Amino acid sequence: MTLPAFGYRWADLLRIAAIATAYTLLAGVVLSIATANGNVTVFWMPGGFALAVLLIWGKRYWPGVYLGGVAASILVDDPWTTALFLALGNTLESLLGAWLLPRLRDFDVKLTKFGDFLALAGVAAVSAAVSALIGPAALLASGYLTPDKVADNIFHWWQADTLGILLTTPMIMVWMDWPRAWFRGTGLLKTLLFFVTVFLAGQAIFLGWFAALLGHYAFAFWMFAAVSIAAVFYGRHGVLLICIMVALQALQGAVWGLGYFAADLAVTGLHNLWLYMLALFGSGILLALVIHDRDKVINELQRSERQLQMILQGSELGFWDWDIQNNSVQRNARWAEMLGYTPDEIQQDVKQWLDFMHPDDRERAWRSVEDHLRGLTPQHRIEYRMLHKNGGIVWVLDSAKIVQRAADGKAMRLCGTHSDITEIKRMEEHLQREQEFNKIVLENLADGVVACNDQGVLTLFNRAARVWHGMDAQAVLPDAWAGEYNLYEVDDKTPLSLENIPLVRAFRGEQVQNAAISILASGQPPRHVVANGGPFFDAARRQLGAVIVMHDVTEREKSEAALLEAMHKAEAANQAKSAFLANMSHEIRTPLNAIVGFSRLAQRQRQMAELRNNYLTRIVDASNHLLNIVDNILDFSRIEAGQVRLESRAFHLTDVIELVKNYADMDASAKGVYLIFDIPPDIPEVLVGDPLRLGQVLTNIVNNAVKFTEQGGVAVTVAQTTALHKHKIRLNFTVEDTGIGIATEELPHLFGAFTQADTTTTRRYGGTGLGLAIAERLVESMGGSFDVHSSPGRGSRFSFSVELSLEKRRQARDRHPDRAAPMSALPQAPAGTRILLVEDQEDNQIVTRDILGLAGYQVDVVPNGLEAVKKLALQESEVYAAILMDLQLPVMDGFETTRLIRCGMGKSLPIIAMTASVMAAERQKALESGMDDFIAKPTDMNELFATLKRWIGSNRSVPAP
Secondary structure, X not given: OEEOOOOEEHHHHHHHHHHHHHHHHHHHHHHHHOOEOOOEOOOOHHHHHHHHHHHHXXXXXXXHHHHHHXXXXXXXXXXXXXXXXXXXXXXXXXXXXXXXXXXXXXXXXXXXXXXXXXXXXXXXXXXXXXXXXXXXXXXXXXXXXXXXXXXXXXXXXXXXHHHHHHHHHHHHHHHOOOOHHHHOOOHHHHHHHHHHHHHXXXXXXXXXXXXXHHHHHOOOOHHHHHHHHHHHHOHHHHHHHHXXXXXXXXXXXXXXXXOOOOOHHHHOOOHHHHHHHHHHHHHHHHHHHHHHHHHHHHHHHHHHHHHHHHHHHHHOEEEEEEEOOOOEEEEOHHHHHHOOOOHHHOOOOHHHHHHHEOHHHHHHHHHHHHHHHOOOOOOEEEEEEEEOOOOOEEEEEEEEEEEEEOOOOOEEEEEEEEEEOHHXXXXXXXXXXXXXXXXXXXXXXXXXXXXXXXXXXEEEEOHHHHHHHOOOOOOOOOOOOOOOOOEEOOOOOOEOOHHHOHHHHHHOOOOEEEEEEEXXXXXXXXXXXXXXXXXXXXXXXXXXXXXEEEEEOHHHHHHHHHHHHHHHHHHHHHHHHHHHHHHHHHHHHXXXXXXXXXXXXXXXXXXXXXXXXXHHHHHHHHHHHHHHHHHHXXXXXXXXXXXXXXXXXXXXHHHHHHHHHHHHHHHHHHHOOEEEEEOOOOOOOEEEEOHHHHHHHHHHHHHHHHHOOOOOEEEEEEEEEEEEEOOEEEEEEEEEEOOOOOOHHHHHXXXXXXXXXXXXXXXXXXXXXXXXXXXXXXXXXXXXXXXXEEOOOOOEEEEEEEEEEEOOOOOOOOOOOOOOOOOOOOXXXXXXXXXXXXXXXXXXXXXXXXXXXXXXXXXXXXXXXXXXXXXXHHOOOOOOOEEEEEOOOOOOOHHHHHHHHHHHOOOOOOEEEEEOOOOHHHXXXXXXXXXXXXXXXXXXXXXXXXXXXXXXXXXXXOOOO
């Protein structure tokens, strides 16, 4: 917190109070010892304390000095007015000193130089004069001092304040750097012994202690010996401590009439004591500062020596010093360590130095030394090999200069260093090998590489580039750019201009990327290349040159042309495939027409048995399903080939909707799901378009919705989104179900050909995967598009729009197809023989069961593998002679079911595969899973009976009717 009126914080106020208290106590101590001529003492310590405080903490703490001065005067019973003026003089003295000292040039408050003490003495003399004038004047005004004593009092006052500043201020300033070394280990005991001895000597000299013992031998000059010893061993701290102690002892002895200055108070007014203290202080401080400077120089030299030693150690250099006159060589430890020796193993002569040199390098190295000694070279500097103690080779860089000459100029001393450059030499050799390797690689690259230096002079043309440009392999590179490099534009006709040459572009600072050019060398076919490259720089980003790498793309272009031709052929083949499928459709539909026609004629025969009529009905349904598949394949083929043509005729939308409803209603009713069609009354009655294709799209979407919905229902809505103009309309059809839904990640693939959401969907619900692909393409051909929203377990919403024309109401042609009537079937075996049929398709269940029934087999049917396992687990004995197993089953397929029966249940009865897949891999997979035999669908009756007989036998044969 800050006091607004004065700018002092509470911490400042506490410090001011501490200063005032310390000042008062110190004044009390001094005044209690002695005064001369009234209130004047020869040694005023509070003045020195006040100056030190203001120098350390700042002049803003002067109130503490002033308050302490007032309190000190009151302690000696001075009136308030006198106390205020005396304190004012002391405060102004301290403020003047604190203002003057920092302004003196080179003054250091740490008082480390003799000049600092001289500056302090001068300021003490000046500032003490202020207090010496104000103090006596205040005493004179108050009646405590007579006029005849004023001059003498002023002089004594000035003496006391000057000595107080000279001794007390340095004592505080210097002792702020606490002498910790005094109190470490045995230093504490030595320090105590020394200063206690000095104290006792002071008591003997100035207070008469041990007078009977010492007599007249207690001399004042002993203290000069004491401060000299203190200056040597304890520096400024010791000298100042002894001076303060002696000043107080001498002052006390003079007041009591004891010791060396016993008569000084009465005779000279303590002038001799004051001069004695100045001499003692001056001699001690001067010696301490000299020793301090000496120690500082020594410490600096030691620091420099340590630094030099660290530098030498860190530099890993071996140093040697050859005294030529005495022919002796001094070497450091590192010089010996480089060669594997200890310093003690090295002889201090030149001969051993020469012996360490490699014989092949000795003459060359020594010649370099002699040339330098004769003044032929400014320095001896050479690389050579030396012999390691272990027999190895050490490469050194030897550098030396003459450092001392005789009067006649003759070399007297040669100093130098050894640097271990073995690793550098190894790196140089490695780099040289790499450069040689890179040169070989560049020469043998299949790509052409060209380069130039920073002057544009060609420096590299590898072998591939020379061959491409028609240059002789041994040809010398030209020093400047030339135009005869056979460079052309990619048309193989237009010569490449100089500014477009890739290397020129790179030399000018450009990063060249995939620049296509042609090289037409004499006697060679055109060569198309792609050039990449740019300028290269040093670490300072100064360009050193440019490089270009050229890749031959001639063969690639030929391959791309061949690939393009192959693509055209593939497209033609694809169109041929579509034509083939269309033709195959015709070929398949012809016999199917007979199957369907004859089946319908059989239906109309009233006398036929009801069971046979049921079989015939299923034949028609299956045939229609097959026909639908063929129609889908044909439609897709036509769409892919662009051969679908939409009709444009008038029709009733309600007729199309009714037809779609009739197709889907039977399956919806069988599954128990509702089917709703919502056609607003504002939809025009008669529209113009292709009702067959519209119905095909809508039927596909609605049938899919019914097929994939187990609960809930399907809602179909029609809405008019917009009237394009008076003869056009856009209708939006939405089919929304509550079925299984579609995963988000499957939606992008929904309208792909031959795809469904996943293989599980195909296995469970069937389908070719062409329906939505055909529907999307038909909708697009009718000017619309599809929109699908779905999520698993929540159903789907399929929306599509189509563009239709408007026309006056007229009767549209009916597109309702005839519906087939129900149909009939066929065969029997050994009595009591039971067969377990695992089949999910109801038609296949009926066909297989009744065929087996014709032969006398009893057949139990389950729709999936899990049900088969459950049924077998419930049987206490082997009641089934064999199992007929479909492979593609819901819940658990035939492979997994067979493995579980064989391994998990330990059943060994025959298991015969029945599947529509006739691939060899499928047959092998069935046998590996544990099945015994394999029958393909459609099932051949004779093959079925023969297979069963082979595995379970037969007591009698029943011919087919």
